[in-house]
Amino acid sequence: MKKLWKKFLPLLSFMIPSLIGGGLVGIYPGYKVYEYVWKDAAFCTSCHVHDYATVGWENSSHQRLTTCHDCHHQPLHEYVREMVVLLTKNPKFPKDLDHIPYIPDDLCQACHISNHQDLSTVTGPLDKEDIDKLHKVDKTKMHQLHFQHKTKLKLLGEFKIKKIDRMGDVAIIPSNEEGKERPITCSDCHGGPSNRAHNFSATDSACVRCHQDEHKKKIGKEFGCRNCHFQDFMIPTSKNPTK
Amino acid sequence: MIDLKTILEKKRNRIIIRVAGVIIGFLGSAFIIFQVLFLYRVLPHGGL
Secondary structure: HHHHHHHHHHHHHHHHHHHHHHHHHHHHHHHHHHHHHHHHHHHHHHHOOHHHHHHHHHHHHHHHHHHHHHHOOOHHHEEEEEEHHHHHOOOOOOOOOOEEOOOOOHOOOOOHHHOOOOOOOOOOOOOOHHHHOOOOOHEEHHHHHHOEEEEOOEEEEEEEOOOHOOOOOOOOOOOOEEEEEEEOHHHHHOOOOOEEEEEEOOOOHHHHHHHOOOOOHHHHHOOOOOHHHHHHHEHHHHHHHOO | OHHHHHHHHOOOHHHHHHHHHHHHHHHHHHHHHHHHHHHHHHHOOOOO
């Protein structure tokens, strides 16, 4: 090794200026590659062709404000596994999507809770000042109320989609199956129908999972939940006249 | 030991070595910058 080093040392010394020059020029393209891989959804969607999810994200307010990696995190070895799976057993949508998408609370909280400390998950185009301006759910009455309560419904992540249901064009609504008591999570209401990923609007079907006994008369069936209750989820607590 | 003097006598060799240096430096630094930034983002969320 020492011999080899001695042999090439003069050559390397001669190369040093050009190595430094090339290295300096390489910093910018290196950063641009990182930016493309990490911050540009075009990189992800070049392989992940999932119609509902991509269309859902493109049509949502998140499209202009976030990128894939703001919410999609995984350990390093999963990136390697992903490449192997892509080459050996490329999963097809929707027949291979066997689970209901489940988003842990901390991902939502990074932007939607006031004074949230951990912004390390956010890498998209939003600056901290912009995030501070976003609607904070802990400051609204109905969100607060839901955060204080618990539910026995199973987490969305615990549901498996039957093969026969995956292929249909009908939205899959999680059942009312119960498990252990737990706090209500963002996904419980904003998870959307399972095969409409990235649809984060709270749907009436999410309300009904817990509130199935409310408004059994015509008004509930005709107008749905959100026509009357939506504003209570948006009005800040201090300005809420009902407080 | 490589006789640098003999190698560098030819102008063509000098150019080849310099171009190789620039290319190696360029690719090396681009790769390192990408890796450092990528790992900086990935490692806090699930580690290796």
